[in-house]
Amino acid sequence: MNQKTKVPAHARLVAAVAALGGVLFGYDTGVMSGALLYIGNDFHLSPVAEGAVTSMLLVGAALGALLGGRVADALGRKATLIGGGVIFVVGSLACAMAGSALALGAARTALGAAVGLVSIVVPMYISEMAPPAVRGGLVSLNTLMIVVGQLLAFLTNSALAHTGNWRLMLGLAAVPGLVLAVGMFFMTDSPVWLMRKGKQEEALQVARRVGLDAELVASTSGDRRSSREVRAQERQALRRPWIRRAVLIAVLVGITQQITGVNAIVYFAPKMMNLVGISTENAVYTSIIIGTVSVIACWVGMMLVDRIGRRRLLSMGLAGTSTSLILLAIAYRFAETDVRASWLVLVLMALFIAFQQAAVSLTTWLLLSELVPSQVRGLGMGIAGMGLWVANWVVAQGFLPLVDAVGGPVSFLIFAVLGAVALVFIRRAVPETTGLQLEEISGDMERRYAGE
Known part of the structure; x- marks a missing residue:
């Protein structure tokens, strides 16, 4: 975030509270890395079953x-995030009490629905509440x-x-879930949603509080369409070439984050x-290094x-x-024969994570919130998400079987190649959105692809 730009206090507060959804997202995706070592022993899981239990959340x-975008369009960003926090609490407790791998997988699936919902609605909400000059930094707070x-x-x-208490590991996610639900109760909805519901005066008040252009907000008439009419018009809008292309680019940007x-x-x-000889307990501790590097790198990216x-x-x-994955593949080959x-494997994993969190993951969530046009914002962000x-899911489900089939080094090389392909796509297809109003980004996409 550009430190020379003054950010309204209310905009910072809104972004900070909404970004608690990111804490839940991160905790529930990260906790399995350590818990799985003990869940596998308790439930006698094969590599395929371990991947399945992990990926059911996905x-x-x-x-x-x-569904998140549509729910947010129907109920509001605020109510949707409150509901997501409540589901986190219930789902986390269900995971902690699971008596079998099947029950755990079912609870993780329900919890995953809340993760997916929050992952879309948080950046959507913050991007609609942030002034253009600092939108990147505030939306990226979610990634942090x-x-x-x-x-x-x-x-x-x-x-x-x-x-070895994996039940407590999983159950503790209920705490930040409760904090999110309570915190969002005291927040306001976004001017975009308020205008769509015909609440023009309230929308203008919120816009002024967070530093948005009130005249631009006022130029958008209130929208009182029914949910059925909204869905019909979104489907109609997707027939327009430039809107369809914008959504497709957003989808591919989202996939880019994962194929690395x-x-x-x-x-x-x-x-x-x-697998390269580190004890189970010490292997868990290595994740702290990965996590610490992630936080520092993400802050730098912001x-x-x-x-x-x-x-x-x-x-x-x-x-x-x-580049990091190529070096990691070489180092992992040596580590398989010499513990x-x-x-060096751990250092290169940390280097990979530094590039990923400072640049790839951070910009992915930001671009998803910027590229999808307002005409299909709920549906389009849902499709991209x-x-x-x-x-x-494909990565989580397939990685351990892939390692089992071809080994760690080859698996890392496959990701390196996919990352190179993604780089070519980004250079050719993704526009620059920095400093532009959301409406200006849509206008640029329309000029580029209206004739297709």
Whole structure:
């Protein structure tokens, strides 16, 4: 975030409270990396079953992401995030009390629906409440909270490693879920949603409080369409070539975040370290290093994103992740025969995470909130979010079987190649959105693709 730009206090408060959803997102995706080491022993899971239990959260997340935008359009951003916090509480307690792998998978699926919903609605809400000059930094606060949540999960796993109490590891997610629900109760809805519901005066008041252009907000007439009419008009809007292209680009940007293999590292770093000779308890502790690097790197990215631009930062990140993965593949090959090389594996995992969190993951969530036009904002962000979570599921479900089939080094090389392909796509298809109003971004996309 550009430190020279003054950010209204209310905009900061709104972003901070909403970003608590990122803590939940991060905790629930990160906690399995340590808990899985003990769940597998208790329930006698095969590598395929371990991947399934981990990835069931992602199945629910894909559905939650698809529906999240529409729920937020119908009920409001505020009510949707309150509901997401409540589901987190209930789902976390259900995970902690699961008596079988099947019950745990079912609870993780329900919890995943809340993760997917929050992952879409939080950046949507913050982007609608943030002035353009600082939108990158404020929306990226959500990404910072995701990695903070993952670090909290890793610290919790490490603190409980000597007990093997995976139930407590999973159940503690109920705490931030409760904080999110209570915190959002005191927030206001976004001017975009308020205008759509015909609440013009309230929308203008909120716009002024968060530093938005009140005249621009006022130029948008209140929208009192029924839910059925909204869905019909969204489907009609998707027939317009430029809107369809904008949504498709957003979908591919979301997939780009996952095909770098980031969640193979986040979910399975302790497992991979365990495979090269690190003890189970020490393998859990290595996640703290990964989590700490993630938080620091994400903070650095927040300082840069409004200065050097989304597209440039994302390109730099993809080049860095692919290079790190190539080096990681080489180091992992040595570590398979000499445990003394395992420290180099950990260093290169941390380097990969630094590029990923400072640039790739941070800009991905930001671009999703910026690229989708207002005409299809709920549906379009839902589709883009579902694409991201489906890709996440494929990685989580397939990584351990892939390692079992071809080995760790080849698996890392596959991700490096995919990252290079993603870099070509970003350079050719993704526009720069830094410093532009959301309406200006849509106008640029329309000029580019209206004739297709």
